[in-house]
Amino acid sequence: MVRLEDLLVFVRAADGGSLSAAARQLNMTPAAASAAVKRLERLLDARLLARSTRSLRLTPDGERYLAHARSALAEIEAGSHALERGRQSIGGEVTLALPSDLGRSVLAGWLDEFQSMHPRVRLNLHISDRVADLFRHPVDLAVRYGPFEDSTLVTLPLDDANRRVLCGAPAYFARHGRPRSPADLARHNCLRFALSDGVQRQWRFERDGRVETVAVDGDRVSDDGELVRRWALAGHGLAYKSRLDVLRDLRAGTLEAALADYAGEPVPLRLVCPDRGMLSPTVHALRELLQARIAEYLDGESAGATAVPPPAAAAGQDA
Structure with missing residues (x-):
């Protein structure tokens, strides 16, 4: 050599x-x-x-x-x-891992906008609810829900106030009624999400500073959050989803929130990368756009709404 x-x-x-x-x-x-x-x-x-x-x-x-x-x-x-x-400068190739529900139904439209603004950027998207190991897999960035215990990762907040929301279709509530407390979920069909470390068996709620964790069960489990949301839309049971994933459904009335007196489990949304040296102008520009669009989306402003594509036959995911 x-x-x-x-x-x-x-x-x-x-x-x-x-x-x-x-x-x-x-x-x-x-x-x-x-x-x-x-x-x-x-x-x-x-x-x-x-x-x-x-x-x-x-x-x-x-x-x-x-x-x-x-x-x-x-x-x-x-x-x-x-x-x-x-x-x-802003440009180059970025490999980005996205949760499937949010990635397909919400983020994809904003990423199209980002590339229109910055045509020198090349995106390679990995859409899956399996958590990518940023040190072992060829991924530069990941959009992730939830708290982060790995202090070696660099995390950039996108929406720290995001929480899960209990929701179901109007047809489901017409047949089975609405839960009045978390304990009532024992009598409901709960559509559960399978994470890499196992199936969700407990859902957590907060009210007046007290945390209440309840065991849940149901006849359907999937590792695809998009499918869980589809089951809820079809009236098969109750889902416990990130509010960002179901916000459009809640606004359209195709899903309705339950236990409104309780706060759902916190699931902050972050942009994550393995090394601070990777925080290029491209990454900072992407983070700024996503933060802005998420804020607009939550506020219901037209700019955020138009940036989100209409529901597709294959909607997005993440529990």
């Missing part, structure tokens, strides 16, 4: 006609410069410089190799400049 340092010494020596001059330019000893050239010659199995006590000149092999060495160094320098430009 050719060392960058050895190429630099060779090119500087060829340009200046002196190993000593090359050593001074690169802040190294003449002996280290001489060793660098010898190492390169051994690797290439070719004599590049003809050296004497007073002069240095390129050999025919050295002349042929010099152009390639210059080109290699120029490409490396160009790569460094490209990275620097990438850190200072």
Whole structure:
């Protein structure tokens, strides 16, 4: 493997006609410069410089190799400049993991808008409710719900006030009535979400500073939050979903909230990345747009509403 340092010494020596001059330019000893050239010659199995006590000149092999060495160094320098430009401008490829319900039904429209604003950005989307390991999987960023116990991750708030909401279709409430307290859920069909560490078996509610956790059960479980929401829309039972996931359904009346006197479990929404060095202008611009659109969406302003595409045949997910 050719060392960058050895190429630099060779090119500087060829340009200046002196190993000593090359050593001074690169802040190294003449002996280290001489060793660098010898190492390169051994690797290439070719004599590049003809050296004497007073002069240095390129050999025919050295002349042929010099152009390639210059080109290699120029490409490396160009790569460094490209990275620097990438850190200072909005553009480049971003691999982003999204929860499926929110990703498909809400975020996808805002991401289209972001790319329209910044056409040099290339998005590679992974839509799934399986939590991506940002250190093992090829993912740059993730939009995630819930508290974060991993202090090694960099988290950027998108909506810290978000909570779960208990909801069901009007047809379900017409058949089975409405729960008046969390304890009433024992008599209802609860549509549960399967996380990576198991099925949701308890739902948590708060009122007057007291937390009440109740066991729930039902005849349907899925690891796809979108499907859980569809089941709720079809009247199959009650869902306990992020308010962001079902806000449009609640406004349309296709789902109705229950236990309005209770606050649902907090599920803050964050933009997460594995390293602070990845917080490029592109990431900051994306975070700012998502924050703004979420705020507008929650306020019901027209700008936020129009940014969200109409419900599709395959809506989004996240419990």
